[in-house]
Amino acid sequence: MSIVDTISYELWDKDPEAFADQLGKNHKNTGFCGIQDHPIPEQMVSDSIEMFEEFFALSQDIKMKYFIKDIGGARGYTPYRIETAKGAKHADLKEFWQTGGSLG
Known part of the structure; x- marks a missing residue:
């Protein structure tokens, strides 16, 4: 069993290039990593987790809206x-919510 790597956000202030290097390696190797020592308030993190737990517990019909x-x-x-990883033969067995800036 593999362990998810974590990167300290404090490295960003000390050595942004090293932070970016670690982030890139983790995303290349496993697709994700944890970020610790970040400035996001713990209550906001907890509220976000609760909100997404509620959303993903909804029926598929509601989520498809x-x-x-x-x-x-x-x-x-x-x-x-819906997604298939580059070079993969089978579609991914995951569901997710994506956010970001305007696409237009």
């Missing part, structure tokens, strides 16, 4: 088997 076709999962809800 937030699925935006033709943008490849770039924003909103993306259900199981």
Whole structure:
């Protein structure tokens, strides 16, 4: 069993290049990592986790109201088997919510 690597946000202030290097390596190797010592208030983190637990517990019919076709999962809800990793033969068994700036 592998362990998810974590990076201290404090490294960003001390050595942004090293922070970016560690972040890039983690995303290349496993696709994700944890960030510790970040400035995000703990209450905001807890509230966000609770909100997403509630959302992902909804029925598929309700979640699909937030699925935006033709943008490849770039924003909103993306259900199981929509994305396929580069070079993979099978679609991903994950659902997720993507946020970000304007796509237009």
